Amino acid sequence: MGALTQDAHARAAAVQGSLGELRARALDAPPPIPFASALRGPHLQVIAEVKRASPSKGLIAPGLDAAAQAAAYVAGGAAAISVLTEPSRFGGTLADLDAVARAVAVPAIRKDFLVHPVQLWEARAAGASAALLIVRALSPQELRTMIDAAAEAGLSTLVEIRDLGELDRALAVNATVIGVNNRNLETLVIDPATAPGLIPCIPAHCIAVAESGMRTVADVGPAAEAGADAILVGSAISAAADPADQVRALAGVSRRLSPRQAADARDRIAG
Ligand SMILES: O=C(O)c1ccccc1NCC(=O)[C@H](O)[C@H](O)COP(=O)(O)O
Secondary structure, eight states, X not given: OHHHXXXXXXXXXXXXXXHHHHHHHHHHSOOOOOSGGGGOSSBOEXXXXXXXXXXXXXXXXXXXXXXXXXXXXXXXXXXXXXXXXXXXXXXXXXXXXXXXXXXXXXXXXXXXXXXXXXXHHHHHHXXXXXXXXXXXXXXXXXXHHHHHHHHHHTOEEEEEESSHHHHHHHHHTTOSEEEEESBOTTTXXXXXXXXXXXXXXXXXXXXEEEESSOOSHHHHHHHHHXXXXXXXXXXXXXXXXXXXXXXXXXXXXXXXXXXXXXXXXHHHHHO
């Protein structure tokens, strides 16, 4: 992940001179669509990702038309669309984000390695309603700065964690939509037990999202059982012959309706 974060700093530096123009474009963009409320419901909500390629899988769907793919996801019941905008390893662009935000009436999320406020203004200018912040990629001060800058830009945030320490850092900045990534971003190894293990520790007032490595209804069962509000799925649906149908299957999974008991779960994990 170090190289991805370094690239992100370089990309941010290259557009810092455009901050004024980006702020002006952001003001002209259609208003953001509420993100957190889109992810609550009796069924597991699906954040469906537009993903052409990745470091772990190589090419996934190189010719994918981002807007058409997003429209298919929404037809299948997706509650939000995640758009990878990282160009060199994921084959994404801000133009994809812009096309998706114009094509669908659900929130579009900028999924990238976001390390500088200018990238949040880029996201809003391209029509995003939300942006991903990876706790591991940011110092505590940077995370605070990015949370504040997102709010100023009118963006909601999906704050991504992988362990209890990162959950504490997310809660310290009042994150309300918290994603637990099953993928270790350093080794790229998926551990399907990560999200089901941590989600019960996320306080009930937050939205809990399980991310990565899920393809089938059976794969999402543990996250649903753990009390996840939503799942984020990318590779499987980007490569699917019928993406609407695949999202429809995942969006039909019931979630556990009992409230998450965060304090009890933390005690169990802390041993
Ligand atoms: O997907 C990767 O290989 C990857 C590698 C390094 C950093 C991030 C990476 N992916 C970002 C994501 O979190 C996923 O795109 C997202 O959760 C969907 O995962 P999946 O359903 O497994 O494609």
